[in-house]
Amino acid sequence: xxxxxxxxxxxxxxxxxxxxxxxxxxxxxxxxxxxxxxxxxxxxxxxxxxxxxxxxxxxxxxxxxxxxxxxxxxxxxxxxxxxxxxxxxxxxxxxxxxxxxxxxxxxxxxxxxxxxxxxxxxxxxxxxxxxxxxxxxxxxxxxxxxxxxxxxxxxxxxxxxxxxxxxxxxxxxxxxxxxxxxxxxxxxxxxxxxxxxxxxxxxxxxxxxxxxxxxxxxxxxxxxxxxxxxxxxxxxxxxxxxxxxxxxxxxxxxxxxxxxxxxxxxxxxxxxxxxxxxxxxxxxxxxxxxxxxxxxxxxxxxxxxxxxxxxxxxxxxxxxxxxxxxxxxxxxxxxxxxxxxxxxxxxxxxxxxxxxxxxxxxxxxxxxxxxxxxx
Numbered sequence: 023x024x025x026x027x028x029x030x031x032x033x034x035x036x037x038x039x040x041x042x043x044x045x046x047x048x049x050x051x052x053x054x055x056x057x058x059x060x061x062x063x064x065x066x067x068x069x070x071x072x073x074x075x076x077x078x079x080x081x082x083x084x085x086x087x088x089x090x091x092x093x094x095x096x097x098x099x100x101x102x103x104x105x106x107x108x109x110x111x112x113x114x115x116x117x118x119x120x121x122x123x124x125x126x127x128x129x130x131x132x133x134x135x136x137x138x139x140x141x142x143x144x145x146x147x148x149x150x151x152x153x154x155x156x157x158x159x160x161x162x163x164x165x166x167x168x169x170x171x172x173x174x175x176x177x178x179x180x181x182x183x184x185x186x187x188x189x190x191x192x193x194x195x196x197x198x199x200x201x202x203x204x205x206x207x208x209x210x211x212x213x214x215x216x217x218x219x220x221x222x223x224x225x226x227x228x229x230x231x232x233x234x235x236x237x238x239x240x241x242x243x244x245x246x247x248x249x250x251x252x253x254x255x256x257x258x259x260x261x262x263x264x265x266x267x268x269x270x271x272x273x274x275x276x277x278x279x280x281x282x283x284x285x286x287x288x289x290x291x292x293x294x295x296x297x298x299x300x301x302x303x304x305x306x307x308x309x310x311x312x313x314x315x316x317x318x319x320x321x322x323x324x325x326x327x328x329x330x331x332x333x334x335x336x337x338x339x340x341x342x343x344x345x346x347x348x349x350x351x352x353x354x355x356x357x358x359x360x361x362x363x364x365x366x367x368x369x370x371x372x373x374x375x376x377x378x379x380x381x382x383x384x385x386x387x388x389x390x391x392x393x394x395x396x397x
């Protein structure tokens with residue numbers, strides 16, 4: 023369920039409040055013209071909800087990945103291992119740091135394969151990025167064990183699984199640094215937006231400056247009077263995005279619970295007939311997507327047609343697979359990495375992903391499951 027499904031007067035009231043309080047849409051400064059700092063409030067609320075000591079709100083999930091990589095010290099000539107079932111932003115951010123993306127295979131449930139990761143580590147490996155795709159995670163503990171045995175940091179790309187957890191901790195807060203996305207299709211939807219979460223104050227300070235043109239951001243020093251302490255970029259979140267984000271965050275627990283009701287309804291029917299993608303044991307997914315294997319190409323096509331007729335369509339698989347499988351990314355990957363993606367492309371071609379939407383009630387999903395099971 024994308025968070026925009028729950029947009030109502032609370033979000034519009036929050037936006038109007040920004041204007042009634044002075045209309046300052048910029049996250050910093052203009053102190054005499056404003057009453058509040060919504061980005062700062064949003065960061066604090068995110069830290070409280072997810073149990074992260076430090077949170078930096080930024081302009082997008084892609085910006086969050088780039089900021090996190092830079093905070094880890096990733097630079098030209100380094101190698102960064104990530105996975106073949108992914109969104110292209112992860113690889114783009116790696117390449118934009120001047121580093122080389124190294125593609126690991128995924129397992130039968132389409133989670134990053136620890137054995138594949140271990141086989142790809144070299145003296146140039148600067149970070150490992152497991153990507154928690156479509157609300158679920160793989161064996162995070164094993165990835166951390168492999169990475170830390172080689173003194174390699176783990177960056178959790180949790181852009182697609184905000185609210186999911188593993189062994190009692192929220193995804194994105196388990197590795198050395200983590201990222202969320204708040205774009206329009208995500209669980210928390212601010213149009214565009216994202217954040218970086220970390221336990222280390224050094225990472226937090228780096229992202230604060232790097233995402234704001236290198237500002238020193240010194241306490242008690244007026245904005246513009248401080249110095250630049252590094253080359254940086256404008257990856258700032260606006261006050262409007264943060265105002266919406268605060269409201270969306272307050273609805274997240276409700277969304278997760280509603281997702282689960284619908285997911286379990288359809289899972290109980292389809293699991294009798296089809297192979298269904300599973301999350302790692304001891305994890306709690308967001309339940310916003312159910313991926314299953316219909317079997318023959320004819321049954322795949324029949325299931326897709328049923329979803330279209332029901333007004334759902336599919337969620338990324340197969341409708342936008344070219345953006346979610348590294349097999350297709352020859353503009354940013356070399357032939358070796360592309361060849362490692364072949365198995366993933368073949369595996370994804372067997373799946374259909376069902377979006378779980380709040381505007382469709384439990385009865386709708388029960389009827390849908392019956393129809394799909396009979397196709």
